[in-house]
Amino acid sequence: MKRISLTQHLIEEQRLHNNIPAELRLLIEVVARACKTISHAVGKGALGEVLGSADSENVQGEVQKKLDIISNDILLQANEWGGHLAAMASEEMETIHPIPNRYPMGEYLLLFDPLDGSSNIDVNVSIGTIFSVLKAPAGMSAPNEQAFLQPGSQQVAAGYAVYGPQTVLVLTTGNGVQSFTLDREMGSWVMTQREAKIPEDTKEYAINASNARHWFAPVQRYVDEMNAGKTGPRAKDFNMRWIASMVADVHRILTRGGIFMYPADARDPDKPGKLRLMYEANPMAFIVEQAGGAATNGKERILDIQPTSLHQRVAVFLGSKNEVDLVTGYHNEA
């Protein structure tokens, strides 16, 4: 396959679909460049004095890892001056981050989880950066949190970088899903997959099985039926994977199919699961749907959910369409 760069791909997409204005192309390239810098910092590990926890907690009440903060700062500093953004929001920051007055304000909003799966940093397991791009509401003078509270269907781009044996950037601008592998010698993103497709069926599921005693009935039924294997109602054996790094689990599903689940459970019936809607579930749902998969909160399409707060959580079922439809059906029967 002729290898093309991220820049060439974005310019060709612009010609083909006319839905990637220069400002959006610039934004995506700046974020991709920031992910290269994060990959470099992550790759240093103990040599870079970047492992371990910082003496701080984020808005989620989670102890921040040094690399969480470093990655967040890299994304803020890379995106402040470009003139393509009106504001940013991050898992690591309680409120939105407006563009400093000394820089021009643009028409896009950028949301990100700067380093997802950070509990895996110190044990050298794949982690990643997730990002989502929205258009700022027309005529907005001073950005506020309300401007960000748009359903995931309004995203104009979304992507993630997975920092694993390879560093891979996965991107959608609404015209399918493309993957780019970081050529470390050249420092460039090189297209290595033009059209990711998630198989509609699978034999592999991902859930944190240690929570099984807390699951509600629809999830219990769905997982029990898979665990019953060939002699059970599904009439086939299933495999289970759980990396506890959403980016790594989703990347596996994008690559070979599967279903990823982080359900609400009885531990806190008012808490709809652990993952965040705006900068984890929405971008991943956009990517998964663009690759032919499905993504729901057990009841409805994640991309249809009207957000009410920046850091709200949501239950997540995403991946191979027939499996997501089945477990969602169980919820809607209940």
Ligand code: P6P
């Ligand atoms: P648990 C990482 O902390 C994260 O937000 C996701 O990346 C991951 O899928 C999930 O939490 C893991 O949660 O409860 O299994 O540790």
